[in-house]
Amino acid sequence: xxxxxxxxxxxxxxxxxxxxxxxxxxxxxxxxxxxxxxxxxxxxxxxxxxxxxxxxxxxxxxxxxxxxxxxxxxxxxxxxxxxxxxxxxxxxxxxxxxxxxxxxxxxxxxxxxxxxxxxxxxxxxxxxxxxxxxxxxxxxxxxxxxxxxxxxxxxxxxxxxxxxxxxxxxxxxxxxxxxxxxxxxxxxxxxxxxxxxxxxxxxxxxxxxxxxxxxxxxxxxxxxxxxxxxxxxxxxxxxxxxxxxxxxxxxxxxxxxxxxxxxxxxxxxxxxxxxxxxxxxxxxxxxxxxxxxxxxxxxxxxxxxxxxxxxxxxxxxxxxxxxxxxxxxxxxxxxxxxxxxxxxxxxxxxxxxxxxxxxxxxx
Ligand SMILES: NC(=O)c1ccc[n+]([C@@H]2O[C@H](COP(=O)([O-])OP(=O)(O)OC[C@H]3O[C@@H](n4cnc5c(N)ncnc54)[C@H](O)[C@@H]3O)[C@@H](O)[C@H]2O)c1
Ligand SMILES: O=C(O)C(=O)C[C@@H](O)[C@H](O)[C@H](O)COP(=O)(O)O
Ligand SMILES: [Zn+2]
Numbered sequence: 001x002x003x004x005x006x007x008x009x010x011x012x013x014x015x016x017x018x019x020x021x022x023x024x025x026x027x028x029x030x031x032x033x034x035x036x037x038x039x040x041x042x043x044x045x046x047x048x049x050x051x052x053x054x055x056x057x058x059x060x061x062x063x064x065x066x067x068x069x070x071x072x073x074x075x076x077x078x079x080x081x082x083x084x085x086x087x088x089x090x091x092x093x094x095x096x097x098x099x100x101x102x103x104x105x106x107x108x109x110x111x112x113x114x115x116x117x118x119x120x121x122x123x124x125x126x127x128x129x130x131x132x133x134x135x136x137x138x139x140x141x142x143x144x145x146x147x148x149x150x151x152x153x154x155x156x157x158x159x160x161x162x163x164x165x166x167x168x169x170x171x172x173x174x175x176x177x178x179x180x181x182x183x184x185x186x187x188x189x190x191x192x193x194x195x196x197x198x199x200x201x202x203x204x205x206x207x208x209x210x211x212x213x214x215x216x217x218x219x220x221x222x223x224x225x226x227x228x229x230x231x232x233x234x235x236x237x238x239x240x241x242x243x244x245x246x247x248x249x250x251x252x253x254x255x256x257x258x259x260x261x262x263x264x265x266x267x268x269x270x271x272x273x274x275x276x277x278x279x280x281x282x283x284x285x286x287x288x289x290x291x292x293x294x295x296x297x298x299x300x301x302x303x304x305x306x307x308x309x310x311x312x313x314x315x316x317x318x319x320x321x322x323x324x325x326x327x328x329x330x331x332x333x334x335x336x337x338x339x340x341x342x343x344x345x346x347x348x349x350x351x352x353x354x355x356x357x358x359x360x361x362x363x
Contacts, residue, residue, distance in 0.1 A: 005222070007141065007229050009161070009236055012306065017141060017165040017219060017225050023051075023058040026129075029164050029325055030062040033125070038346050039065040041090060041100040043113045045342035048105035048131050051171060055129065060308025063100075067356065075261040078108045078147050080156065086116050094154075099357075100125045101165070107139035107177075107265065111154070112143030118160030123320060128162045131171040132268055137224035138245075140165045142232035152258065152321055153253040159237055169218060181264030181302030185221060188298060189225040189273065193244045198223060198340030201295075206300055230355035242325055244341045247333040248273030251352065254318035258310060270303035274362070275355035279336040281306070306362030312353050319352065 005017040007114060018029060028038075040063045044052055044139050049070050060066050069089050103113035110128050117126035128140035144159020191199030202209070208216040228245070235242040252272030256265060263271075277294045280286045289319065295305045324331040332347040 002063055005229055007161075007226055008233055009097070014161055015164050017229070018167065019222055019225075020166070020168055021170045021214070023166075023168050026055070026058040026166055027062045029127075029166055030059060033100070033127075034343075035063040035100060037064050037098075039063065039067060039095060040092070040094065040102055041067040041095065041099070041106055042102040042301070043067055043069045043071070043086065043109060044105050045071055045077075045106075045109050047073045047244040048211055050174065051104060051129075051131065051168075055102070056179075059102070067095075073105075073108070074257075075108055075148070075158070075265070078112050080149065082112060082146055083116050083119075083147060086112075086118060090116075090120055091243055095124070096121070097121050097124055100127060102127045102129060103140075104129045104131065106130065106135045110135050110147055110296055111157075112138050112147055114143070114160055114162065115147055115157055118145050118158035119253060122343065123160065125163045128165040130165065132175055133172060133180050133194070136167045136172075137183060138186040138228060138345045140167070141228045142224065142242075142245075143236065150238050151257050153256060154323070155253070155321075161236075166219065169214070169221065170303045172212065172217065177302065178267075179264065179345055180212075182264040183305055184301040185269045185298075186265035187224050188301065189245070189247050189269065190224055192273065192277075192294075192338060193341030194227050194231075194339065196337070198227075199338055202290055203297060208300070213288075240343075243331055243343050244333055246274055246324060246331075247335075248324050248342050250319050250324065250330060250332055251275045251315060251331075252358070253322065254308065254315045255307070257318050258314055263304070263347050267304050270298050272300060274305050274359055275352070276332070276334055278333075278355045278358045279351050282354065285334070285336050288340065294338075307361050309360065310356070310357045316349050316352050316357055 007014050056066050101113050101117045103110045117124050130136045130140040143159050143161035146154040147162050149155035248269040252268040256268040281291045299305045329345045333341050333346045334344045
């Protein structure tokens with residue numbers, strides 16, 4: 001397995017994804033960006049703060065000045081208010097167009113810092129140092145950045161590619177179990193939409209994954225990044241195929257909003273995936289045995305497959321704010337079989353309601 005994956009757009013190199021078990025090689029990556037005359041601001045949250053000093057130590061000899069900024073952890077802080085506070089910090093610290101932001105944390109830090117970098121002074125460079133499983137396998141790659149707006153998920157954002165994604169897999173040691181499970185949701189997603197053999201590999205390696213066997217984790221993170229990289233290279237701006245990465249997200253995002261972010265993103269995606277799997281079976285594309293198998297697999301990674309009570313009408317109404325709406329129709333991701341997702345534009349409210357009833361009865 002390689003230590004680096006290259007992400008290319010329009011057949012030319014855009015950035016590298018580095019897989020490592022420490023921050024030892026971060027300096028080498030910073031050297032490639034020629035930052036000796038430029039400042040960096042390492043932005044983290046109140047938990048990923050733990051890794052701040054280590055990252056400062058690996059950074060300071062390769063840049064002109066290291067600054068840092070810490071905000072309160074949690075999806076509820078992925079807002080324009082936090083972005084505004086960060087803009088103020090950068091203005092005070094006289095960050096200019098050649099200076100760089102470093103996102104040290106999970107998807108919340110990455111999305112928010114990426115969006116700040118996309119908009120501050122009309123765009124500056126940024127680097128992703130993902131520290132959650134979810135951010136390693138999904139959010140740090142592909143350049144979707146943004147924040148929530150009035151609890152509407154990722155309503156304000158921009159496509160802005162990082163200059164480097166450097167993952168130190170050893171940071172997963174301190175990640176709470178439930179957060180690890182949340183990340184597994186996006187991993188399982190690749191099996192459903194892209195590769196049945198990956199789905200089977202996840203079943204076969206279940207125990208080693210949950211025991212965080214380093215070699216297995218590395219293989220899993222690497223392959224997840226490879227799936228994501230291939231999709232975003234072909235369709236960086238989500239004109240087509242990239243929408244497949246939204247498998248489980250249409251209902252997932254609606255549930256996330258209605259639960260006021262009390263459930264994690266990956267947990268809501270898991271519920272959304274179970275609903276989409278049910279809908280695919282109802283249309284005759286999956287067998288009921290495959291539905292049962294899926295529920296078992298998703299649950300075995302510590303993810304929810306049912307929810308006690310949620311307003312079906314409210315969830316369906318919330319899906320109408322999805323960014324995948326086109327001419328009043330939702331682009332829903334269904335499965336023609338396990339390992340192959342497709343975009344379906346004629347999903348009805350009745351189908352969604354039946355799937356939501358199914359996940360309520362699963363609780
Ligand atoms: N841009 C994209 O393509 C994309 C893809 C998927 C998800 N997302 C977004 O990502 C977000 C979810 O990301 P997430 O699950 O990483 O959430 P998160 O960033 O909130 O991290 C989860 C929790 O773990 C803590 N944490 C992070 N790393 C840690 C570590 N190593 N040890 C201990 N604690 C640690 C964080 O402080 C936080 O409390 C959502 O906002 C979602 O919309 C974006
Ligand atoms: O990278 C993508 O494209 C994705 O859809 C990945 C998703 O896992 C992620 O949650 C993304 O932020 C959702 O995008 P959105 O456009 O529906 O907000
Ligand atoms: Zn997601």
